[in-house]
Amino acid sequence: MTDLTSLTLAEARDALKKKEITSVELTGAYLKEMEAAGALNAYVTVTAEKAMEMAKASDAKLQKGQGGPLEGVPLGIKDLFCTKDVLTTACSHILDGFVPPYESTVTANLWRDGAVMLGKLNNDEFAMGSSNETSHYGAVVNPWRRKGSDAKLVPGGSSGGSSAAVAARLCAAATATDTGGSIRQPAALTGTVGLKPTYGRCSRWGIVAFASSLDQAGPIARDVRDAAIMLRSMAGHDEKDTTSVDRVVPDYEAALAGGVKGLSVGIPKEYRVEGMPKEIDDLWTRGIEWLKAAGATVKEVSLPHTKYALPTYYIVAPAECSSNLARYDGVRYGLRVEGRDVTEMYENTRAAGFGAEVKRRILMGTYVLSAGYYDAYYLKAQKLRTLIARDFAEAFSEVDVLLTPTAPSAAFAIGEKTDDPLSMYLNDVFTVTVNLAGLPGISVPAGLSGDGLPLGLQLIGRTFDEETLLRAAQAIEDAADFNAAPNAWWRA
Ligand code: GLN
Numbered sequence: 001m002t003d004l005t006s007l008t009l010a011e012a013r014d015a016l017k018k019k020e021i022t023s024v025e026l027t028g029a030y031l032k033e034m035e036a037a038g039a040l041n042a043y044v045t046v047t048a049e050k051a052m053e054m055a056k057a058s059d060a061k062l063q064k065g066q067g068g069p070l071e072g073v074p075l076g077i078k079d080l081f082c083t084k085d086v087l088t089t090a091c092s093h094i095l096d097g098f099v100p101p102y103e104s105t106v107t108a109n110l111w112r113d114g115a116v117m118l119g120k121l122n123n124d125e126f127a128m129g130s131s132n133e134t135s136h137y138g139a140v141v142n143p144w145r146r147k148g149s150d151a152k153l154v155p156g157g158s159s160g161g162s163s164a165a166v167a168a169r170l171c172a173a174a175t176a177t178d179t180g181g182s183i184r185q186p187a188a189l190t191g192t193v194g195l196k197p198t199y200g201r202c203s204r205w206g207i208v209a210f211a212s213s214l215d216q217a218g219p220i221a222r223d224v225r226d227a228a229i230m231l232r233s234m235a236g237h238d239e240k241d242t243t244s245v246d247r248v249v250p251d252y253e254a255a256l257a258g259g260v261k262g263l264s265v266g267i268p269k270e271y272r273v274e275g276m277p278k279e280i281d282d283l284w285t286r287g288i289e290w291l292k293a294a295g296a297t298v299k300e301v302s303l304p305h306t307k308y309a310l311p312t313y314y315i316v317a318p319a320e321c322s323s324n325l326a327r328y329d330g331v332r333y334g335l336r337v338e339g340r341d342v343t344e345m346y347e348n349t350r351a352a353g354f355g356a357e358v359k360r361r362i363l364m365g366t367y368v369l370s371a372g373y374y375d376a377y378y379l380k381a382q383k384l385r386t387l388i389a390r391d392f393a394e395a396f397s398e399v400d401v402l403l404t405p406t407a408p409s410a411a412f413a414i415g416e417k418t419d420d421p422l423s424m425y426l427n428d429v430f431t432v433t434v435n436l437a438g439l440p441g442i443s444v445p446a447g448l449s450g451d452g453l454p455l456g457l458q459l460i461g462r463t464f465d466e467e468t469l470l471r472a473a474q475a476i477e478d479a480a481d482f483n484a485a486p487n488a489w490w491r492a
Helices: 009-017 023-036 048-063 105-112 160-167 184-190 224-234 252-258 278-293 306-327 342-353 356-369 374-395 421-428 432-437 466-480
Strands: 043-046 074-078 116-121 173-178 193-196 216-221 264-268 297-301 401-405 441-448 454-461
Touching: 009 023, 009 048, 009 224, 023 043, 023 048, 023 074, 023 116, 043 160, 048 116, 074 160, 105 173, 105 224, 116 160, 160 173, 160 184, 160 216, 173 193, 173 224, 184 193, 184 441, 184 454, 193 224, 193 466, 216 224, 224 252, 224 441, 224 466, 252 466, 264 278, 278 297, 278 401, 278 441, 278 454, 278 466, 306 356, 306 374, 306 421, 306 432, 356 374, 374 432, 401 466, 441 466, 454 466
Parallel strands: 074 116, 074 173, 264 297, 264 401
Antiparallel strands: 043 116, 173 216, 193 216, 193 441, 401 454, 441 454
16 A cells, blocks of 8 residues: 555545546556455456546646546446447456447536546456455455454455455545445455445446346445445436435535534344344444534434345346346347257357346346236236335334444455355345335445454435435544554555
8 A cells, every 4th residue: 555545535635636636647656556455356457547547637637727526536346337449348248348338427417527437346246245255256355354364254245346446545535336235345354444324326227237226336435434425426316227216415525524413323223133243243332322422412223124134135137137137148149059040049148148147137137027926926016015114114204214234244255155155145134125115225334343343334314415425424433533554564
């Protein structure tokens, strides 16, 4: 880690504006760190030339006292975001060689605001996973290690490249996506901040679709302020996505100063799940005390349908994915494996192109949508989804935000859960509810496990009330004073 790459996004932005540093220097420093961090496998495509060009253009603007809110700031982009003329694969073999002729709205917004693209970040194939082990390009390695051990740990998923890159200082911040926890859980496992905005806050246009009614883009960043800055640039109405909402994008950074005095925080009692490790429970209790000490009031609330959230998610998400992934047929995108006729070509392409987890989801999805089972599974899941959303609506008539743990454990070892999908799916127990209800959620690093690994606390807010969410997150961050960092073993 160099001095330049140790700057937070806010610090880098300010230093660039004051011309204390140049974007070319900063971008060069990141590219060097990225080169030395091959062992983490965080980036799948490095766009060094493009980065230097963008940095030069930013410097020219900054020299003249011009430029956008992110002018010259180097970012990593999850490989789920389509980037014009830059390979975009969703880390699937089936998208081999796919170079989109268009730019996703979220990344276009970032470039509009002056950001510099360092490259594309690894993720679970089509964002399906909680450990970044389903990527066609191999697992990402968490920069953190257990105390006294050199076992390789997962960085969470599906945005594991984003979380690892931010934790290892391989970008100032990163884009990510969250369908059931893929921003918040990897953030928790790497000591970073992950913000999943309200459904409709960021445009989904140009993001490779997984489950369209749940997918939402958001940032993974080093601290709450950086997440707020990123969200302001990423968010906004987009005519190309009819589910994006036409509401003013607030100055989220300005909201941070609001504090939590008088804020009412709910503690959902159903999140105290059986078998939760004591250190997670203790961390949660500490979080409650921190918010109280900062002037918030805390009360227990009930979200009675919580226990149905995981089964509901694992019906809705595969159903939507089976429909979304029908487009990969060997004709329009990426890989084609020939056959004797067109049907066999489809079959060969899909058999070779999709990994095991993606196939599992497509099979489950087509099953629950099939005529004989639609009512029994899919329709029932939709009803439960409504009840889960209603639970939250009722809780938010009593409190302003909810506090929960982000994930049921710290980072686990690579390979530990790959043969056990159910135990892998359990990672999402605290996060999927938020997607089912379309709410915003954030994970903030709050402490270390007994093994010396980061643990996160999650805050959940009302729809389109990211400002209150960020204020509460800032209070947790201030109180936690989390400043541990992984030792940079990968640079050895
Ligand atoms: N881990 C969850 C899944 O595998 C969530 C993934 C996501 O949010 N993209 O579906």
